[in-house]
Amino acid sequence: MKILIRDGNYYFLRFDPGDEIIQGLIDFSNSEGVTAASFTAIGASRETVIAYYDLEQKKYEDRVIAEDVEIVSVTGNIGRLAGKPAIHAHGVFSKRDCTTIAGHIKRIVVSATCEVSLRKLDGTLERKFNEKLGLNLL
Numbered sequence: 001m002k003i004l005i006r007d008g009n010y011y012f013l014r015f016d017p018g019d020e021i022i023q024g025l026i027d028f029s030n031s032e033g034v035t036a037a038s039f040t041a042i043g044a045s046r047e048t049v050i051a052y053y054d055l056e057q058k059k060y061e062d063r064v065i066a067e068d069v070e071i072v073s074v075t076g077n078i079g080r081l082a083g084k085p086a087i088h089a090h091g092v093f094s095k096r097d098c099t100t101i102a103g104h105i106k107r108i109v110v111s112a113t114c115e116v117s118l119r120k121l122d123g124t125l126e127r128k129f130n131e132k133l134g135l136n137l138l
Contacts, residue, residue: 001028009121015043015114021074022087022107025116029078029085036121039089041074043114048093050103058134065101068111070094076105078118079125081136086127 001024005012013028015021021041028034046068051060076089089105108114127136 009119011116011118011120013116013118015110015116017046017110017112019110019114020107021110021114021116022089022105025078025087026085028118029087032120034078034085034120035080035124037078037118038121039074039076039078039116039118041071041076041091041114041116043071043110044112045069045071045093045108045114046111047107047109048091049105049107050091050093050101051106052103053135055133060104060106062106063101063103065093065095067095069101071108071114072100074105074108074116077125079127079138081127086136088127 002014004014048065051062053060072092072094074089074091079086091105092100092102094100125138130137
């Protein structure tokens, strides 16, 4: 991951082939002291894990996309959970036939490039476990 632009609290990041985006954002948060941020991303992935949250079962159902896909749109935020960075992101991915699949992002491994536009916010977005929903909510 490379920081291409840093303008106050705005960052433009580039992830290269083989980079894993979620872990990269965690590492970035640690190195830059990010405790609250929002971000968007576009690019291409060779391995993607997305999930659907089953509210009744209180668990995620993972879907592995083991093929090259376009990262059409990723929207997310960075907060803290138990003192560590917590990334929450959803995305839309396009397959070769231009069909799309979307969901909660667990993993993205870059195939060509991924461009991330990130705005660091003042303060801290703190996540806490909600027993009723089984989720870590802001």
